[in-house]
Amino acid sequence: AHFEGDAIHRISPDQQLHLRGNLDIGLASNDTISPSAFAPWSYEPACTSKVGQIDSELCVYTDRHFSNGRGISIFTTPEIAEGFATVLASLQHPSSVLDTLGINSFTGAWYTHPVPRKGIGMLAKRDIQSGDTITAYTPVLLAYKERFLSKAQREKFLRLAVTQLPGPSRESYLKLATLSNDSSILAQDIASANSFETRLGEQKGAAEATVPHLTIIPESSRMNHDCAPNAIFHVNSSTLTHVVRAVRPIPKDQEITIAYTSPLDPRATRQKYLSDAFHFTCTCPRCLRGADADADAVLAEMAVLQRTLSAWSDPSSDASVKHAEHLIRLHREEGLDGYLDPAYCYAALMYSAVGSARGARKYAELAIKAIELRLGAGAPDLPAWRDMLDNPTKHWSWMVRKGGGKVVTATNE
Numbered sequence: 001a002h003f004e005g006d007a008i009h010r011i012s013p014d015q016q017l018h019l020r021g022n023l024d025i026g027l028a029s030n031d032t033i034s035p036s037a038f039a040p041w042s043y044e045p046a047c048t049s050k051v052g053q054i055d056s057e058l059c060v061y062t063d064r065h066f067s068n069g070r071g072i073s074i075f076t077t078p079e080i081a082e083g084f085a086t087v088l089a090s091l092q093h094p095s096s097v098l099d100t101l102g103i104n105s106f107t108g109a110w111y112t113h114p115v116p117r118k119g120i121g122m123l124a125k126r127d128i129q130s131g132d133t134i135t136a137y138t139p140v141l142l143a144y145k146e147r148f149l150s151k152a153q154r155e156k157f158l159r160l161a162v163t164q165l166p167g168p169s170r171e172s173y174l175k176l177a178t179l180s181n182d183s184s185i186l187a188q189d190i191a192s193a194n195s196f197e198t199r200l201g202e203q204k205g206a207a208e209a210t211v212p213h214l215t216i217i218p219e220s221s222r223m224n225h226d227c228a229p230n231a232i233f234h235v236n237s238s239t240l241t242h243v244v245r246a247v248r249p250i251p252k253d254q255e256i257t258i259a260y261t262s263p264l265d266p267r268a269t270r271q272k273y274l275s276d277a278f279h280f281t282c283t284c285p286r287c288l289r290g291a292d293a294d295a296d297a298v299l300a301e302m303a304v305l306q307r308t309l310s311a312w313s314d315p316s317s318d319a320s321v322k323h324a325e326h327l328i329r330l331h332r333e334e335g336l337d338g339y340l341d342p343a344y345c346y347a348a349l350m351y352s353a354v355g356s357a358r359g360a361r362k363y364a365e366l367a368i369k370a371i372e373l374r375l376g377a378g379a380p381d382l383p384a385w386r387d388m389l390d391n392p393t394k395h396w397s398w399m400v401r402k403g404g405g406k407v408v409t410a411t412n413e
């Protein structure tokens with residue numbers, strides 16, 4: 001089975017938080033049913049009839065015992081559920097990998113509190129260092145991302161998925177922000193307002209073979225958006241864990257923010273996306289700056305540097321260490337600390353190409369840390385950069401610009 005990143009946040013449109021005191025959403029919780037009868041699931045899966053578009057039914061599966069009783073529910077096809085069950089089992093037996101890694105435990109780094117004009121937000125409980133893990137949690141609900149069920153049908157199954165969760169997880173789900181005041185679609189409303197997107201399904205070597213699922217992690221859902229976020233998230237596919245880490249130091253009581261959409265996109269693109277998908281207008285400093293052209297002037301400068309650097313092995317290229325260092329500086333000035341890995345990689349290559357082992361190692365090390373932050377420790381590029389760090393003089397880029405001149409030989413990239 002496969003579970004991968006690409007997480008995207010969904011947001012409530014009305015910027016209003018609807019806290020519900022009454023957590024009874026109208027369905028009886030089947031606490032009395034024997035768990036063993038439907039092992040590995042705690043309840044008999046409840047299914048739709050066959051959905052023509054996917055030639056399968058969709059069913060609700062719940063494991064109430066997952067991760068010391070945090071529990072997890074998934075609304076998906078029987079085929080995907082089977083692979084998912086294998087992943088859940090691998091995380092719990094023979095011993096719990098999640099416990100060993102401190103997943104689903106409070107890090108002591110955060111608290112939630114109302115934030116002006118943003119509803120509830122997450123704030124730093126202590127000074128947080130760059131790279132520190134802020135949250136690391138498994139989802140409580142995953143739901144096949146579909147448009148073919150009626151709202152009423154979808155609601156019926158999502159409510160069941162939520163109701164079957166253990167009390168604390170059910171309650172934290174139901175306290176999350178909503179998109180509308182329509183309580184008849186409460187469960188799906190919360191799902192679309194607060195979910196990240198993950199892809200599940202058989203791994204057939206292609207991302208298209210996997211199916212997007214809305215994924216709700218109630219703790220992480222309290223983080224608001226910023227276009228210069230001080231934290232970044234990735235999904236660890238082997239532990240099913242959504243991990244949020246600091247990309248720069250965050251002083252005690254400062255708000256912890258993540259980006260719901262790429263902060264490297266032009267301002268108008270970001271605003272349209274946040275407004276369409278998340279129904280709010282971003283007022284972060286990068287969004288408030290100047291007219292549209294001014295707002296994106298730095299992004300345009302960064303794009304030119306990227307283009308120059310990406311063609312560095314072309315014999316006519318004048319790309320240099322200076323271009324890479326300038327690109328790094330611009331990222332930092334824009335607050336794009338979490339998105340520095342390509343710039344660090346170029347810097348490592350530029351130093352290597354002119355025969356500076358020290359420069360190559362310095363930036364290969366920074367690139368490795370930045371890739372791990374943005375993409376996680378399983379990112380496919382990491383081994384190559386670790387090789388460069390260990391053996392800069394053996395790297396294919398080493399001294400290809402002997403004497404600091406143009407490229408002499410370049411075999412790839």
Ligand SMILES: C[S@@+](CC[C@H](N)C(=O)[O-])C[C@H]1O[C@@H](n2cnc3c(N)ncnc32)[C@H](O)[C@@H]1O
Nearest residue numbers: 011012015017118119120177221222223224225
């Ligand atoms: C996933 S929730 C984040 C936590 C939320 N503030 C809450 O009270 O639960 C997304 C909601 O937070 C608000 N929000 C997030 N980022 C924001 C921002 N930069 N400016 C204004 N509102 C924001 C939006 O109203 C959105 O509906």
